[in-house]
Amino acid sequence: LAMATTYLTHSLLLLVGVADCFTFPSSLCFRTPGRQRAQACRLCMKKTPKDQADRLKQDGIAALIQGRTELANDLLTKYVERSEEADAKVLNALGSIRSNAEKWEEAIVFFSQAIDASLRAGDKASQANAHFNLGNVFSSMQRLEKASSNFERAVEIMPGDVEAITNLALCQIKLGENTLALQQLERAYMLDPKNHIVALNYGNCLADAGMNSQAVDVLQAAVELSDGMDSELFLNLGVAAKRSGMKKLSIDSLRRSLELKPDQVLAKRLMLAQIEDGERSKDQDWYLTEKENAEYARILFDDYAEKFEEELTQQLDYKVPEQIVELLLQNVMNHSSLSSPDQISWNSVLDAGCGSGLVGEAIHEYTDRIFGVDISQEMVKKTRERRCADGQKMYTMVEDQELVAYMRAQGESSCCIHHRLSSPVSLMFPFVSS
Structure with missing residues (x-):
């Protein structure tokens, strides 16, 4: 059962990408289906431990097999505290328990200890498992370089581990290393x-x-x-x-x-x-x-967020935000006595459909506050990370909402870009859109 659980955990991990799924070491996974499980646990318990630490280890493993994670954690933690040199397999298990509870820093400590213990014992399987699980921890923390290096180390130790190879490739995709990722996945496919x-x-x-x-x-x-x-x-x-x-x-x-x-x-x-229209049956909805x-828009741009800005600015030479700001500044000067953009300052700007915040980069010098709204949560994260030269946040507030719903919630008073001029001009400007 535990072996099956490990396989399913890996399967889920590989399906959705590098995620917060962790593997118990293979040496802790007994091939005991269904009714044989309790018997296997009893046999494990009948072994006479050399000392109290060994007994804690055996009882902890038995609890782990039974799926009693909390008890297993308590027993195995006590074993580590009382053991002069803890078993790498147990340290790996404790790290996995912490990882599944999203206690990342504690998990890192246990997996690092597992690596040290496995090196002393010459236990390559436990060492590879620890690096694999560390890779998953760092992936969950978005520390992709560290994740990639640990997956690479796991593959070096166990070259035939297709799960480690696949996770390495998925990590490389997130890092933009698509050619390397394709090579790794081809290798994994050839192996299995x-x-x-x-x-x-x-x-x-x-x-x-x-x-x-x-x-x-x-x-x-x-x-x-x-x-x-x-x-x-x-x-x-x-x-x-x-x-x-x-x-x-x-x-x-x-x-x-x-x-x-x-x-x-x-x-x-x-x-x-x-x-085509003629191919559409009458019993199905043919519209969104x-x-x-x-x-659809949310999913599309969530998926595109990581490479959105690089592709637009570097590959497509995207200049729309700068051009919009230039037009706005020119419009103000055309309808006022102002002769320089340096004299223009808006009280606030609403960046509707802000994406990753490219408009903010172009207009933040001319406003006190920028508010952003976008339907994509991943895009909003990028916008919230933007900083001015002095380290201050570029955007005052960014909301991940559908634009029409956001505007309705704000009311009519916010439906303009206000500007502050040295001479009064009654002009209202449209939204700056990315």
Whole structure:
């Protein structure tokens, strides 16, 4: 049961990306299905411990097998306190317990101790497990460089560990190292072509690299290897098939994704985009509701947040925020006696659809306060991180809301950009939009 739990934990981790899922060391996972579990625990308990510390260790392992995590934590913690040289496997287990409780700093301490103990004992399996779990901790803390280095170390110790290889690749994707990630996932797929989680990630990475026909082949293999109940898998296959011009396969895959998850707005949006009016049955909704449109935008830009600014400013040479601010400044000077932008200052600015805060960079010199609103939580996080040259926050406040709802909540009084001039001019300016 514990071994199965470990496998399922890894599967969930690899499906959703580098997340807060952790693995108990394999040496603590007994292959004892169903009714044999209690017997295995009793056999474990019958062993005569050499001393009190060993007894605490045995009882803690037994509690862990039974799923009594709190008791296991207490017993194994006492074992570590009373042991002159704690077992690396136990330290790994304690780190995993802390990790699942999101006690990251405590988990780091235990996993680091597990590495030291495993080095002294020559226990490569425990050492690899500790580095793997440390990688997961640092990923959860968004310390991606540290996460990547620990996954790399786990792979160095155990070159055939496809789960560590896959997690390394997922971490590299977040770091923008897509070419390296593709190489790692290809390696994992070659090592374990029957693992549908590995196939899913490899197929997605191929699609991101523009290798869509290959992506379709791998994702179809992932579907065959899975239980056929994964909505996200069918969604990804539908996307890759659409990019490859395989319309029927794409629509069928997206329809299956919707059957499994009716609120899968991405699948619905992509399917509707491909179906002609004459092909639409009367018994199905062929439009996105206002709520679904908002959800679609949120998902789209949440996913795009990490590379949004780099692609716009560096690859597309995006200058719209600067151009908007120049137009606003010029408009003020055209309708006033002011001759220089340095004389212009707005009381406050509302950046509607603020994205990652590019408008703030262009206009913050001319205003006391900037308020931002965007439907994407990940974009809002980027905006909140922006700082002026003096270290102060660039935005006074940023809200993650749908824009129309936000404006209704604010009332009519906020529906303008106010400006402060040396001579009175009754002008109202539109919102600065990114």
